Amino acid sequence: MATRVLSSSPKLLNNLRSFIKPLNSASAAAASPLNFDEKPELSTVEKQHPIATTLHQPTTTLDLDDHQKLFASVPTLKLLRSSVNLGLASNETFVDFGMWVMNSRLMETPLLRDIVLKTVKHTFFEHFCAGETTTEAGECVRKIQEAGLRGMLVYAVEHTSDNAGCDRNLEGFLQSVEFAKSLPPSSVSFVIAKITAICPISLLKRMSDLLRWQYKDSSLNLPWKLNTLPIFTDSSPLYHTLQRPQPLSAQEESDLELAHQRLLKLCQKCAQYNVPLTIDAEDTSIQPAIDYFTYSSAIMYNKDDNPIVYGTMQAYLKDARERLFNTARTAEKLGIPMGFKLVRGAYMSSETKLASSLGFDSPVHNTIQDTHACFNDCASFMIKKIAD
Incomplete structure (x- = not known):
């Protein structure tokens, strides 16, 4: 279960069109960040008995x-509102x-x-977002x-075009990790990060083109x-790149190094606090570069039986099953523990178009x-790997 955490800044309501767009599978938009100036207030019980939250664990098995x-x-009225939303x-x-209304x-x-x-x-905001403040x-x-559930904290920013914006977003992700650590143990399963928030989108497209062409031509x-x-x-879609791309320019390579350092800094923070990091998926035009960032950092930080970096696999893609099996088996041969967040997908209309x-x-x-x-096959494969 993912909980989106958003800001209480004035930009929140000025940019609420951002919260509408993700409801359409053909689009994705950036949302406002967390308000880190506010710290979560402890309840009366927690103030009197701080250790109580560390001992609280669900005592029954969840039956879906x-x-x-x-x-x-859950109050009946809230269930009805959720159903309507x-x-x-x-x-x-x-x-x-x-x-149309929001953009008119x-x-x-x-x-x-x-x-x-x-x-x-x-x-919609109250239904899909955890709140406007950290409290x-x-x-x-x-x-x-x-x-009996755990949440995934999403710092909802993405699709950044410049290094200054990427640097600001990185600080938000780092503070998300610290915020996750401040919550009761085992209440947060992952912090979710968007590579599009720490690497310029134009560079991700260029990298994806080059990675696709290298798969076609290993030379x-x-x-x-x-x-x-x-x-x-x-079986992966390679039609995005129909001719040999030009190599990255010196400036693009410099930007790539900056993006790589941002991700490593985030991974280091997650490793320090032992907070798992899941890299979210995007559309197929830039997903190769995102997978590259995910897997290269996983090789560095996923050690023993404690993976820090997780990928995301979109089961609505025809090649998802084969990619998951292939990637997982290769990681296993290399002794790299690799985990994935399994989803169905969100870009059906735009991918088909x-x-x-x-x-x-x-x-x-x-x-x-x-x-x-496909989702069930992937889930069965992952569960079997866990059981083994």
């Missing part, structure tokens, strides 16, 4: 089929209309803007833990490339049943 017990602690978020027509000139009218933003804040986020994480030398795990299989425009089949499974089957 027992809906009555699962949602017993999810229903609206799954309605493509409604989402498109909402995006209607938002220039103060009264209408205030009504729209307050409506969004008390519906609210901490309380949300505690409630999740009491229900291509990439002097900047570090040791990594397999990124492609024969791009492939079609270039005259290729979509990289996404043709039916939801195929996606479910």
Whole structure:
């Protein structure tokens, strides 16, 4: 279960269109960061007995089929609101209309803007976001833990275009790790990071082009490339790169080194606090570079039976099963513990549209049943590896 943690700064409501866009599978947008000026308040019990939170563990096994017990602690009104929010978020027509409103000139009218933003804040924002402050986020994480679950903290920034912005985002990620460590033990499973937030998006596209071409032509030398795990299989989409790319320029290589150092600094912080880091996935145009960053850092920081860096595998992609099996087996041979966050995917419309425009089949499974089957196969493979 992922909990998005967002800021209480004035930019929050000024940029609420950012929170609407992720509801459409064809788009992704940056969201406001955490407000780290506020520290989570301890409850009265915690103030009197600080050790109490370290001893609290769920005492029963969570049964996802027992809906009555699962949602017993959730008020009926909240369940109804959640059902309505999810229903609206799954309605493509409604989402498109909402995006049109948020980007229209209607938002220039103060009264209408205030009504729209307050409506969004008390519906979709409250449903999908852990809170506006670290205090609210901490309380949300505690409630999740009491229900027998653990949260994943998402510092919701991405798609940065310059090094200055990447440096600012890195500081936010580092503080996210510190915040996760301040919460009750075992209440947070991962901190989620976006490579697009610490490496310029244009560079990720250039790197992905070069990595794809090297897979096609192994004679291509990439002097900047570090040791990594397999990124492609024969079924991976390579149509994004139809001609041999130019090598990275001196400036691009310099930017790459800066991005690499940012990620290593984040990995070091996670290793220091023993907080696992999951690198989130993006669309296939830049995913090769993201996998490269993920695997090269995993080789450095995943030691013994305590992996720090995890990847993300999107089961709606036709090559997901083969890539997962191939990468995991290679990591095992090298003695590198490698873990993955398994998701279905979020870019169905844009992936299909791009492939079609270039005259290729979509990289996404043709039916939801195929996606479910791929997800289940990947999950079974991972569970078996854990059991072994």
